[in-house]
Amino acid sequence: MLSVNLQELHHVDSHPPGLQGGRQLPFVGGIAVIVSPVGANSAIVDWDDLKAMRAAGWGVLNHSLNHIGRSWGDDAGRLTTAQITEDGFWSQALLAYGMGTGRAPTGYVYANGYLDYNRGGILESLGLRIATRAGAPNPADVTQGDIAWLDFGRNYLDEGTWANEQKGDPMSGFPVLDGDGPLKRLIIDFTHVIEQAASSANNQRWRKRLSTISDQWGAKGRDNLWCAPTSEIADYLRAMRVAKALLGRDQLTISIPYGIPGSRLTARLTGIPASARLTAPPGTVLYRRGDTAWITTPMIGMEGSPAPLPHIRCAYAGPPGTIDLGSHCVVAGVSVHIARDLPDKFSYEVKLRTATGERLLVEKTMKAGWFVGSNLHAIVPNAEPIAATGLTLAPQPGIDKIEVWVVDAGTAKPAGH
Numbered sequence: 001m002l003s004v005n006l007q008e009l010h011h012v013d014s015h016p017p018g019l020q021g022g023r024q025l026p027f028v029g030g031i032a033v034i035v036s037p038v039g040a041n042s043a044i045v046d047w048d049d050l051k052a053m054r055a056a057g058w059g060v061l062n063h064s065l066n067h068i069g070r071s072w073g074d075d076a077g078r079l080t081t082a083q084i085t086e087d088g089f090w091s092q093a094l095l096a097y098g099m100g101t102g103r104a105p106t107g108y109v110y111a112n113g114y115l116d117y118n119r120g121g122i123l124e125s126l127g128l129r130i131a132t133r134a135g136a137p138n139p140a141d142v143t144q145g146d147i148a149w150l151d152f153g154r155n156y157l158d159e160g161t162w163a164n165e166q167k168g169d170p171m172s173g174f175p176v177l178d179g180d181g182p183l184k185r186l187i188i189d190f191t192h193v194i195e196q197a198a199s200s201a202n203n204q205r206w207r208k209r210l211s212t213i214s215d216q217w218g219a220k221g222r223d224n225l226w227c228a229p230t231s232e233i234a235d236y237l238r239a240m241r242v243a244k245a246l247l248g249r250d251q252l253t254i255s256i257p258y259g260i261p262g263s264r265l266t267a268r269l270t271g272i273p274a275s276a277r278l279t280a281p282p283g284t285v286l287y288r289r290g291d292t293a294w295i296t297t298p299m300i301g302m303e304g305s306p307a308p309l310p311h312i313r314c315a316y317a318g319p320p321g322t323i324d325l326g327s328h329c330v331v332a333g334v335s336v337h338i339a340r341d342l343p344d345k346f347s348y349e350v351k352l353r354t355a356t357g358e359r360l361l362v363e364k365t366m367k368a369g370w371f372v373g374s375n376l377h378a379i380v381p382n383a384e385p386i387a388a389t390g391l392t393l394a395p396q397p398g399i400d401k402i403e404v405w406v407v408d409a410g411t412a413k414p415a416g417h
């Protein structure tokens with residue numbers, strides 16, 4: 001996916017930056033995930049890929065369930081409130097489940113720049129804390145004042161736009177202030193593709209951009225740039241503003257309020273004699289120079305946001321057919337995974353078996369042509385989940401897998417709420 005030699009680029013583990021001599025870490029970024037097609041075929045990331053990237057320090061951001069929202073054209077193409085409610089809920093819920101942490105991303109990348117995904121503050125209610133699009137404001141100082149976190153500007157570096165509208169300037173959108181770089185700014189570069197061939201103009205431009213950043217403001221240069229996933233930086237900035245530091249006679253305690261997405265934090269202490277012994281909990285990074293000490297804590301709180309309610313779990317994943325769920329399942333939605341060149345009038349039905357008989361969940365007809373991905377037939381959050389002992393989806397070529405999502409017992413919202 002990223003063939004520019006990112007391994008050549010490094011940043012240091014002191015953060016926020018401004019400190020020489022940190023331990024070098026590999027370059028990391030964030031991957032904005034369109035959730036519905038995850039694992040659909042070998043060319044698309046699956047959950048194991050995403051977990052491995054997260055373990056390597058990459059961020060996993062939400063890029064909508066289906067990427068169907070659009071900001072251009074007529075009003076007929078606008079998503080309804082029910083659609084965005086469903087998209088937001090399921091994209092967050094499936095990411096929290098698929099990553100195996102029960103925690104949902106705090107970072108969102110608007111698909112097609114479509115701000116309506118946050119209509120009525122839906123994304124915020126789902127735990128998202130920064131959402132970005134091309135053309136939105138990019139504040140000059142993210143450390144203070146009011147920031148419109150849910151409409152935050154990013155650079156759009158897809159080849160056509162970069163080459164034409166931005167004249168192919170390798171440093172387009174990267175503000176340089178008297179050589180110090182973009183102090184107190186959060187610069188987000190976004191692209192769908194970095195061209196693989198080293199000879200391509202796009203690949204060479206990326207190399208120029210990233211090596212300039214690395215050489216001038218990375219570990220070899222001024223060392224004042226923190227390279228990290230968008231959500232990690234936004235979570236840091238949020239936590240930093242509300243953190244409490246309690247300094248006792250021989251102990252420093254740093255805390256952030258409950259309900260804030262977790263973050264590591266850095267504290268700078270001055271007036272600490274170089275001879276004084278300092279100890280810190282495991283996972284802390286401690287640097288000292290003269291009578292100054294910098295302490296970067298381990299994660300304070302929990303990374304990410306809580307999964308939306310009701311919590312879901314996968315009760316069945318396997319081939320279609322007559323599926324038995326036992327007696328205690330309350331179905332939240334059903335995903336039908338399809339990969340084939342669909343014939344004309346390709347269709348299927350999903351029927352639930354309930355206490356009062358069989359109930360048609362969906363009758364779906366699809367257009368002819370290639371389709372690789374999944375159709376999520378959602379029940380929650382726009383309707384009440386349905387108690388069912390099983391379901392039926394007749395096997396047919398192209399339908400490889402069905403996933404049955406049920407409400408995780410104990411997390412259903414109480415009636416009337």
Ligand SMILES: [Zn+2]
Nearest residue numbers: 063067111112
């Ligand atoms: Zn996109």
